[in-house]
Amino acid sequence: MPRINRQRNKIRLLFELSMASILLVFTPALHAQNAVDGAALLLQNARLIVGDGTVLEGASILVNGDTITAVASADEITIPENVSIVDLTGKTIIPALIDAHAHLGYAGRFNWGAENYTRENLIDNLQRYAYFGFAAVFSAGSDPDELALEIQTAQRSGEITGARFLFAAGMAPPAQGPNNQFLVHALRLAEVTGMTILRGLEDPQQARAAVREVAAKGIPFIKLWVDDRNGTQQKLEPALYRAVIAAAMANEIPVFVHQQYAEDMPELLDAGVQGFLHGRLGSAFGADIALAVKQANAFVVPNLGLAELRREAIGEDPFLRQVIPPPVAERLSTSSGQRQLHPPLDPARERELRESFAHLIAAEVDILLGTDAGAIPGHPFGYTGHRELEIFVRLGMTPMQALIAATSKPAQRLGLEDLGLLKVGFSADLVILDANPLDDIRNTRSIYQVYLRGKLVDREAFISNLAN
Numbered sequence: 001m002p003r004i005n006r007q008r009n010k011i012r013l014l015f016e017l018s019m020a021s022i023l024l025v026f027t028p029a030l031h032a033q034n035a036v037d038g039a040a041l042l043l044q045n046a047r048l049i050v051g052d053g054t055v056l057e058g059a060s061i062l063v064n065g066d067t068i069t070a071v072a073s074a075d076e077i078t079i080p081e082n083v084s085i086v087d088l089t090g091k092t093i094i095p096a097l098i099d100a101h102a103h104l105g106y107a108g109r110f111n112w113g114a115e116n117y118t119r120e121n122l123i124d125n126l127q128r129y130a131y132f133g134f135a136a137v138f139s140a141g142s143d144p145d146e147l148a149l150e151i152q153t154a155q156r157s158g159e160i161t162g163a164r165f166l167f168a169a170g171m172a173p174p175a176q177g178p179n180n181q182f183l184v185h186a187l188r189l190a191e192v193t194g195m196t197i198l199r200g201l202e203d204p205q206q207a208r209a210a211v212r213e214v215a216a217k218g219i220p221f222i223k224l225w226v227d228d229r230n231g232t233q234q235k236l237e238p239a240l241y242r243a244v245i246a247a248a249m250a251n252e253i254p255v256f257v258h259q260q261y262a263e264d265m266p267e268l269l270d271a272g273v274q275g276f277l278h279g280r281l282g283s284a285f286g287a288d289i290a291l292a293v294k295q296a297n298a299f300v301v302p303n304l305g306l307a308e309l310r311r312e313a314i315g316e317d318p319f320l321r322q323v324i325p326p327p328v329a330e331r332l333s334t335s336s337g338q339r340q341l342h343p344p345l346d347p348a349r350e351r352e353l354r355e356s357f358a359h360l361i362a363a364e365v366d367i368l369l370g371t372d373a374g375a376i377p378g379h380p381f382g383y384t385g386h387r388e389l390e391i392f393v394r395l396g397m398t399p400m401q402a403l404i405a406a407t408s409k410p411a412q413r414l415g416l417e418d419l420g421l422l423k424v425g426f427s428a429d430l431v432i433l434d435a436n437p438l439d440d441i442r443n444t445r446s447i448y449q450v451y452l453r454g455k456l457v458d459r460e461a462f463i464s465n466l467a468n
């Protein structure tokens with residue numbers, strides 16, 4: 001250790017060291033270069049909720065460029081020279097959150113509809129997610145292919161900031177799928193842009209061809225709709241979803257499903273579906289289904305806030321109100337005549353939800369945070385994710401379990417190998433909180449700072465730009 005005498009703190013080096021951090025600490029040339037770039041950052045003396053169920057008190061994270069290069073207790077870390085040191089005593093760091101079910105593009109700042117789906121609005125949606133502490137969002141089957149692929153490419157090159165954008169190719173019977181209001185807009189957008197959004201499935205052979213076309217385009221996920229929308233749409237037949245899933249497996253494309261009824265879940269599992277984008281919790285969702293989901297190694301997005309929050313005056317919640325224009329806040333307030341500050345929960349329904357949620361937890365099913373934000377007007381991005389965490393805890397999760405459902409689990413299931421954990425080698429995507437969410441899950445609202453890919457998200461600029 002030739003440079004040991006240059007270290008300010010001659011302390012034990014017990015922390016995990018990646019190659020990058022070894023170079024950072026011991027190689028003066030590289031060290032100097034990082035300092036010039038302003039790339040090295042030490043977040044010191046915080047409580048770290050790692051994302052895998054563990055907590056480190058009084059810990060520090062070293063960030064080099066966009067990557068976490070060391071994680072250690074304060075008395076174990078060697079402070080390299082020329083790094084920016086941020087003291088975070090009293091604060092808590094969590095991995096940035098992930099929303100595993102949303103629909104981007106249609107919700108603009110003022111209203112909702114196909115006319116909003118532009119490149120600019122999609123970027124605005126991603127920056128809104130970043131503002132709320134999200135590292136990534138999965139848009140479930142409602143995006144114009146070419147535009148979505150272009151956004152992904154631009155994001156990988158660093159041209160576009162915000163939460164990472166993931167999307168799926170949507171498949172359903174011809175001109176069916178999303179809720180009836182959404183469907184009109186998705187079909188209109190496809191017509192206006194000339195791009196494919198929904199792929200209509202007619203017979204197994206054509207369904208397999210559709211999957212091959214998706215694979216050739218490089219779209220990494222497929223979303224299926226298996227729902228009759230209460231008798232208003234044609235429901236996708238098992239022969240068709242089996243054809244899609246088999247072809248998708250052959251192309252290593254995961255298939256996630258929107259399903260209306262818990263009764264459809266066993267056959268979908270048998271066909272090889274990898275995840276349910278709606279839990280459909282309730283009396284029909286028993287211990288047997290939870291066990292079947294676990295045995296098939298599929299995941300469940302309970303997606304509970306969509307039904308609940310549309311009755312609530314969320315426009316009067318300061319956490320949301322600060323990022324929406326006054327007329328939008330009005331529409332989401334008690335003054336609309338449609339919403340209440342504290343809408344009462346139906347006790348029987350609540351009991352059913354708790355029971356089926358308990359089945360999921362007992363069976364150790366992977367539960368993922370997902371909101372369906374953007375699928376209807378007035379179900380806003382980012383904010384709804386924090387509210388879903390509250391519902392998870394209300395129904396029986398510990399705050400730690402809820403945070404895992406919002407970080408490492410969705411990262412694993414969405415192939416985001418460098419997200420969801422505060423560990424060496426992971427992307428430096430994290431949220432610094434003023435208060436500990438393990439004490440009260442609502443403390444995920446107490447956002448002090450958000451870092452994505454090692455860069456501080458300018459949350460104040462996002463708010464001040466809202467007026468434009």
Ligand SMILES: [Zn+2]
Pocket residue numbers: 101102103140258277372375
């Ligand atoms: Zn959806």
